[in-house]
Amino acid sequence: MKRELFRLVAGQICLHACMTGMRLASPLMALREGYSEAAVGLLLAMFALTQVFLALPAGRFVDRHGMQPTLRIGIAMACVGALLAVAWPLYPVLCLSALLTGGATGAVIIALQRHVGHMAENPVALRSAFSWLSVGPAASNFVGPLLAGLLIDHAGFRAAFALMARLPWLAWLWVRGVAERPSPAPPAASGPQRVWDLLRDPPLRRLLLVNWFLSSCWDVHTFMVPVLGHERGISASAIGMVLGTFALAATLIRFSLPWMAGRFKEWQVITAAMLMTGGMLAVYPFTATAWAMGVCSGLLGLSLGSVQPMVMSTLHQITPERRQGEALGLRLMTINASSVLMPMVFGATSGLIGVAGVFWCLSAVVTSGARVAWRLRADKNHG
Numbered sequence: 001m002k003r004e005l006f007r008l009v010a011g012q013i014c015l016h017a018c019m020t021g022m023r024l025a026s027p028l029m030a031l032r033e034g035y036s037e038a039a040v041g042l043l044l045a046m047f048a049l050t051q052v053f054l055a056l057p058a059g060r061f062v063d064r065h066g067m068q069p070t071l072r073i074g075i076a077m078a079c080v081g082a083l084l085a086v087a088w089p090l091y092p093v094l095c096l097s098a099l100l101t102g103g104a105t106g107a108v109i110i111a112l113q114r115h116v117g118h119m120a121e122n123p124v125a126l127r128s129a130f131s132w133l134s135v136g137p138a139a140s141n142f143v144g145p146l147l148a149g150l151l152i153d154h155a156g157f158r159a160a161f162a163l164m165a166r167l168p169w170l171a172w173l174w175v176r177g178v179a180e181r182p183s184p185a186p187p188a189a190s191g192p193q194r195v196w197d198l199l200r201d202p203p204l205r206r207l208l209l210v211n212w213f214l215s216s217c218w219d220v221h222t223f224m225v226p227v228l229g230h231e232r233g234i235s236a237s238a239i240g241m242v243l244g245t246f247a248l249a250a251t252l253i254r255f256s257l258p259w260m261a262g263r264f265k266e267w268q269v270i271t272a273a274m275l276m277t278g279g280m281l282a283v284y285p286f287t288a289t290a291w292a293m294g295v296c297s298g299l300l301g302l303s304l305g306s307v308q309p310m311v312m313s314t315l316h317q318i319t320p321e322r323r324q325g326e327a328l329g330l331r332l333m334t335i336n337a338s339s340v341l342m343p344m345v346f347g348a349t350s351g352l353i354g355v356a357g358v359f360w361c362l363s364a365v366v367t368s369g370a371r372v373a374w375r376l377r378a379d380k381n382h383g
Contacts, residue, residue: 011174020144050103059329077104082165130309131257238290249301278367285356
């Protein structure tokens with residue numbers, strides 16, 4: 001299992017790095033061509049937009065056909081998306097590339113998460129496996145932009161796009177030999193399956209609500225910290241340091257999660273993370289220096305970075321095995337919809353109640369939501 005898991009994590013890093021590299025290079029290319037910040041924002045939204053609409057169909061496809069067909073389609077989509085940018089580095093083509101690479105990454109992540117969930121033999125192994133899998137996006141968020149940035153500076157944008165097009169094929173080399181695991185057959189009397197059937201399940205509704213709370217906290221930190229720093233008169237480099245501290249802490253905590261998997265249950269980690277997140281969001285507006293903001297940012301990164309593997313492990317225990325891909329797609333759809341919509345909500349709200357008010361309101365919501373996370377302790381093995 002360890003060797004198979006290593007190959008899946010390596011493949012995930014390669015494919016996800018393609019998207020993160022494109023997400024750096026495409027906006028820079030658009031800015032160089034004279035496009036406005038609004039146009040660049042629209043371009044960035046395209047990376048998440050496809051996942052909003054394709055996540056559920058991709059999840060159902062994985063449930064029916066398994067991991068390998070999904071990987072082949074996703075890897076081909078990502079490669080085509082990057083190659084289009086190599087051939088025609090124009091703004092409309094870059095938008096299409098963003099749609100393709102973003103959608104491909106979302107579909108492949110659903111397939112990998114479902115497969116890893118089926119590999120584990122017990123809840124402890126499930127938590128540990130998802131903890132290792134969560135290291136992949138953290139690593140690719142560093143690798144992809146670094147490689148793209150270096151090539152842009154030394155060889156130009158087309159060279160960067162060309163390298164991004166090679167990364168999906170490296171992913172295929174890692175994952176092509178992983179054996180498919182048989183999917184359970186649907187019940188003989190089952191009719192058409194609808195997403196509302198899943199949402200009628202109270203444990204899944206609770207888990208999705210908790211996941212949305214914490215995803216919103218991630219979004220508000222990314223979007224509002226630069227605004228708060230600007231209000232405090234903090235330099236751009238210092239604000240970058242604050243955001244970098246958050247990313248570093250979220251990455252480091254994931255390396256310790258396999259150790260935590262055998263000592264703490266999912267609901268314990270999620271509940272503690274929500275309480276810690278609520279506390280940090282409440283304190284954030286009182287910080288007046290970059291160092292104080294950096295401390296809050298690091299602690300917030302530790303709490304939010306610990307959540308995803310525990311959410312994934314819980315989801316696999318409370319949903320029917322034959323519909324886990326669809327449930328994973330539903331989760332991914334809500335996260336990406338939040339990432340598209342919540343920054344606009346935060347921006348509008350901050351104009352009415354101020355930046356501090358946004359932090360305090362979200363702090364109150366997340367802290368009260370810890371009760372929902374606490375109730376997950378009774379949902380284990382529900383599905």
